Amino acid sequence: MKRKALIIDDEPLASGLVAEHLEPYDQIELLGQYHDGFAGLKAIQEHRPDLVFLDIQMPKLSGLELLELLEEERPAVIFTTAFDQYALQAFEAQAVDYLLKPFSEERFQQAVEKFLAQPQRVQENAERVQQSETLRERQNRLVIKDGGRIRLIPYEQLIRLEADGDYVLLRTEQGKFMQKKTLRYFEERLPEQQFLRVHRSHLINLSQVQRIDPYGKNDHLARLQNQDQVPVSRAGYQRLKALLDV
Numbered sequence: 001m002k003r004k005a006l007i008i009d010d011e012p013l014a015s016g017l018v019a020e021h022l023e024p025y026d027q028i029e030l031l032g033q034y035h036d037g038f039a040g041l042k043a044i045q046e047h048r049p050d051l052v053f054l055d056i057q058m059p060k061l062s063g064l065e066l067l068e069l070l071e072e073e074r075p076a077v078i079f080t081t082a083f084d085q086y087a088l089q090a091f092e093a094q095a096v097d098y099l100l101k102p103f104s105e106e107r108f109q110q111a112v113e114k115f116l117a118q119p120q121r122v123q124e125n126a127e128r129v130q131q132s133e134t135l136r137e138r139q140n141r142l143v144i145k146d147g148g149r150i151r152l153i154p155y156e157q158l159i160r161l162e163a164d165g166d167y168v169l170l171r172t173e174q175g176k177f178m179q180k181k182t183l184r185y186f187e188e189r190l191p192e193q194q195f196l197r198v199h200r201s202h203l204i205n206l207s208q209v210q211r212i213d214p215y216g217k218n219d220h221l222a223r224l225q226n227q228d229q230v231p232v233s234r235a236g237y238q239r240l241k242a243l244l245d246v
């Protein structure tokens with residue numbers, strides 16, 4: 001059975017070269033080439049390929065952000081990029097290989113052979129998804145799904161996050177959004193010097209804090225610039241004081 005593959009790269013010449021290098025491999029069927037992250041994400045969801053050749057820096061949606069949005073089974077990925085600083089994130093994403101442009105045909109063949117030597121990759125997919133949950137790209141923005149749309153929320157526009165059962169409510173300057181994630185999921189992805197968990201159910205943007213008021217015997221309230229009041233536990237208050245250096 002042939003393995004299905006997609007190419008997602010905003011440079012047509014680069015994606016064309018990958019397609020050309022794939023021609024000798026009868027066991028791989030190339031389903032298409034896509035030149036932006038949004039189109040690539042839709043194609044992955046529609047075709048469910050076994051392998052994706054994925055660029056990293058693309059307009060609108062980067063390759064790493066695209067992977068974050070794949071909540072179901074992820075395909076095997078061979079990154080193709082002109083930038084070497086994303087190698088760590090690629091490793092965290094359990095990439096098959098990381099091809100640095102311009103790469104030779106011989107180097108390309110090594111990557112493809114590595115993929116073909118992993119027949120159990122589909123069965124191992126659930127484990128790969130779990131292991132790659134720490135995947136992040138520090139582009140100063142959060143990528144979330146909003147119904148059928150994808151929103152890119154700059155960190156400075158993210159006011160606070162609140163756990164609500166199996167969901168997290170994001171309060172932003174763009175509005176309110178519910179995500180079926182845990183608060184820890186976001187805590188691990190947001191910069192720790194900018195966002196702080198002040199309560200088991202609350203994570204706040206420190207730049208949004210207007211003042212901290214006593215509340216009851218041992219607790220406090222953080223009053224934010226949008227007039228929201230967020231409960232602060234005793235442990236959260238100590239962390240807050242340490243970060244604010246007060």
